[in-house]
Amino acid sequence: MYSKNLLGRSLLEEAIVTENLSKMYGQIWAVKDLNLRVHAGELFGFLGPNGAGKTTTIRMLTTITKPTYGRAFVDGFNVQEKPEMVRKAIGVMQQHLSLDRDLTVRENMELRARIHHLSADERKKRVEELLDYVGLVEYADRTVDELSGGFQRRAMIACSLIHRPKILFLDEPTVGLDAHTRRRMWDLIRRLNADGVTIFLTTHYIEEAEALCQRVGIIHKGQLIAIGSPIELRGKIGLFTVVMVTEGGKFAYKYFHDRAEASKYVQKLSNSNSIKSVVIRDSNLEDVFIELTGGEVIGE
Amino acid sequence: MSLFSDIYAVFWADLRVLRRRALRTLATSLVNPVLYLLAFGYGLGRGISFEGYSYLDFVVPGIIALTAMTSSFSGAGSKLHVDRLFYKCFDELLMAPIGTLSIVFGKSLIGVVHGLISSFALVAVGLSVSPSFRASPLLPLFMAVLIISCFVFSFLGVLAALLVRSHQDMGSFSAFVIVPMSFLSGTFFSLESTPEALKMALYLLPLTHSSQCLRAAALNQPFPLASLIALICFGIIFLTASIIVLRKTSV
Numbered sequence: 001m002y003s004k005n006l007l008g009r010s011l012l013e014e015a016i017v018t019e020n021l022s023k024m025y026g027q028i029w030a031v032k033d034l035n036l037r038v039h040a041g042e043l044f045g046f047l048g049p050n051g052a053g054k055t056t057t058i059r060m061l062t063t064i065t066k067p068t069y070g071r072a073f074v075d076g077f078n079v080q081e082k083p084e085m086v087r088k089a090i091g092v093m094q095q096h097l098s099l100d101r102d103l104t105v106r107e108n109m110e111l112r113a114r115i116h117h118l119s120a121d122e123r124k125k126r127v128e129e130l131l132d133y134v135g136l137v138e139y140a141d142r143t144v145d146e147l148s149g150g151f152q153r154r155a156m157i158a159c160s161l162i163h164r165p166k167i168l169f170l171d172e173p174t175v176g177l178d179a180h181t182r183r184r185m186w187d188l189i190r191r192l193n194a195d196g197v198t199i200f201l202t203t204h205y206i207e208e209a210e211a212l213c214q215r216v217g218i219i220h221k222g223q224l225i226a227i228g229s230p231i232e233l234r235g236k237i238g239l240f241t242v243v244m245v246t247e248g249g250k251f252a253y254k255y256f257h258d259r260a261e262a263s264k265y266v267q268k269l270s271n272s273n274s275i276k277s278v279v280i281r282d283s284n285l286e287d288v289f290i291e292l293t294g295g296e297v298i299g300e
Numbered sequence: 301m302s303l304f305s306d307i308y309a310v311f312w313a314d315l316r317v318l319r320r321r322a323l324r325t326l327a328t329s330l331v332n333p334v335l336y337l338l339a340f341g342y343g344l345g346r347g348i349s350f351e352g353y354s355y356l357d358f359v360v361p362g363i364i365a366l367t368a369m370t371s372s373f374s375g376a377g378s379k380l381h382v383d384r385l386f387y388k389c390f391d392e393l394l395m396a397p398i399g400t401l402s403i404v405f406g407k408s409l410i411g412v413v414h415g416l417i418s419s420f421a422l423v424a425v426g427l428s429v430s431p432s433f434r435a436s437p438l439l440p441l442f443m444a445v446l447i448i449s450c451f452v453f454s455f456l457g458v459l460a461a462l463l464v465r466s467h468q469d470m471g472s473f474s475a476f477v478i479v480p481m482s483f484l485s486g487t488f489f490s491l492e493s494t495p496e497a498l499k500m501a502l503y504l505l506p507l508t509h510s511s512q513c514l515r516a517a518a519l520n521q522p523f524p525l526a527s528l529i530a531l532i533c534f535g536i537i538f539l540t541a542s543i544i545v546l547r548k549t550s551v
Contacts, residue, residue: 062395064394087397090395094388098391098392100383100387100389103313103317107316112396114312115306115309115310115392115393115397115398159392
């Protein structure tokens with residue numbers, strides 16, 4: 001267990017703590033000196049482009065991958081020293097479909113219940129309860145291969161919740177889903193968080209992080225470059241964005257802390273021949289990401 | 301929670317899958333051995349006698365050993381390497397609060413079941429076509445060696461599935477280890493007639509010991525206890541190696 005004094009918050013308040021957590025593959029740092037704290041009960045988003053190190057972080061936090069150096073504590077337990085205690089406390093929904101495709105939804109859930117040591121009575125009760133919770137009662141006896149992508153994701157969430165984990169890791173939970181299914185998944189994630197589950201969610205969808213997360217950490221090339229609530233992060237660059245389209249069709253952005261400043265700037269631009277159009281809008285996390293990474297586009 | 305319930309939990313899922321595919325699995329695993337039996341036992345070996353027995357009597361225990369090996373190996377290894385490398389559902393076991401011994405042993409048991417289903421079908425064929433096999437008083441010992449063999453090759457299947465990095469690697473392992481072992485381990489010929497140096501090399505293969513023990517039990521010959529001990533040692537080595545590999549790859 002880590003020291004309470006070191007953190008300044010009680011163990012019950014910190015669900016995840018990392019100290020210089022790092023992972024190197026070959027000569028490349030997938031994650032480098034990650035220092036992160038996720039509070040208990042929080043819905044935390046880990047935002048970054050593909051290949052930024054989000055999944056590697058999740059794999060280290062969930063005892064699958066050994067860190068090259070650094071430490072991680074989940075539910076107060078050192079991931080490397082007490083992996084079995086960490087495994088009892090966490091549920092994980094991986095980015096890819098990780099259910100046994102040859103088994104039915106019910107059988108997959110029962111397998112998870114068995115390997116998490118639920119008694120026969122508990123297993124039966126919990127499976128039915130969760131099938132109802134995620135809306136899969138009618139599909140319980142279909143094999144995973146027979147389900148649509150959205151239902152497969154719901155089944156994965158149900159499996160990850162079977163042992164009532166305190167902390168749920170969701171790795172890109174809505175990737176590849178259509179807009180309606182994504183919204184339904186968001187509702188489910190919000191409901192889980194409202195029911196007291198701490199959620200660590202990775203995503204490369206800006207709007208997902210903004211819509212769901214109380215705090216967001218932005219990771220780029222294996223390093224945490226910013227952390228805070230969406231409004232705090234926007235505040236780092238300015239809450240208002242002036243978007244300009246030049247004669248050549250190129251986009252340019254300028255950020256302001258209040259709308260009056262932004263309007264003044266736009267008025268000045270009205271005499272400029274090189275600007276074709278200009279608009280003021282609220283800044284968003286994509287603006288933050290682009291500004292902090294020097295112009296790289298998320299999702300690349 | 302006990303080790304046994306964890307092992308059973310891992311085994312349970314594979315057993316559910318097998319239940320859906322039992323007939324297909326049995327049919328697939330019997331194609332090669334039945335072809336060997338027809339080609340070598342009735343075709344090539346017709347009229348040949350070996351160590352005082354008809355070639356058919358001689359070859360049946362070897363083919364049963366071969367079937368136990370291939371079915372157990374692929375029964376344990378095929379799904380495991382796909383689940384580990386492609387579907388990633390093996391990760392779910394690694395993230396559960398169960399030990400590596402439970403995972404390795406649980407995953408091996410399905411190979412044992414595959415091996416026993418196919419071998420028992422071949423035993424039934426062997427008993428009907430081989431009078432010496434039918435008359436052997438050592439049949440209980442034969443069954444015990446068969447079960448041990450299935451465990452040994454299941455552990456090998458799990459080890460291979462944990463070591464490979466691609467589907468091709470698994471194919472290569474089969475091509476360079478399993479197929480040569482099928483033909484070289486005294487399954488189709490007697491080791492007595494091989495040069496001493498080659499014989500020594502062949503004793504390094506677990507299937508050699510499995511065939512020797514099964515043949516001795518099937519034909520009521522003096523039982524090679526040293527081979528049984530060697531076979532058990534191979535099983536312990538494969539099991540231990542699998543546990544070490546799994547522990548090295550995860551926290």
